[in-house]
């Protein structure tokens with residue numbers, strides 16, 4: 001099922017005071033579980049793949065599998081590539097069924113980041129595909145991108161406005177103090193930057209590092225204009241923790257369908273919990 005494209009879905013969410021959940025999936029089971037969560041709540045959803053997952057399956061095999069799942073879903077399922085630093089991999093995913101691509105040039109000098117985004121945007125837009133860009137450095141570990149807490153840098157407002165306008169991106173992930181992985185202590189989030197950016201540019205804003213933020217934090221960010229929230233670590237935990245729990249509870253059971261179903265429920269519940277928070281004040 002396809003209704004709105006990536007950008008339209010985010011603009012619609014912002015207008016209606018909610019955020020679209022973007023969940024990192026890594027195989028058929030996790031993709032299906034997230035789609036089931038979205039279907040149960042009748043909400044659009046973004047399935048994100050890391051570059052590592054793309055390399056593991058190959059873009060053609062992964063794209064075909066995800067497109068098939070999206071096609072059969074009763075809700076809008078958008079297939080998105082997360083944190084891609086390589087223009088050739090971005091292009092391969094654009095050609096293999098992805099709806100949107102995040103080009104992560106945040107480690108590059110500003111003008112090179114803009115040039116990288118523009119190259120991906122130019123290739124993507126001609127094919128009806130959307131692009132997300134990042135500015136500043138989001139702390140933590142995501143795929144093979146590691147940013148120490150000391151190196152995490154928030155985006156600067158003027159630079160962020162310039163970047164959003166010059167890069168031509170469809171969604172913008174400014175570093176605002178959230179981090180990938182598990183939070184140690186309370187994150188210091190730059191709400192003022194989110195608020196000022198929302199007023200200054202039309203590009204919908206994306207929050208990375210959604211795992212572990214409080215419901216109040218999510219709702220405050222959404223009220224200030226965040227339209228897409230990324231959740232990766234919580235999905236990985238739901239998968240691995242439920243796998244360990246099942247094995248501990250059923251050491252002698254030889255029933256792979258029951259085993260898959262148990263993990264499916266865990267991922268579905270985790271995704272539903274997040275989506276419920278992201279849409280709590282939906283109008």
Ligand SMILES: [Zn+2]
Pocket residue numbers: 083138142180208209230
């Ligand atoms: Zn991220």
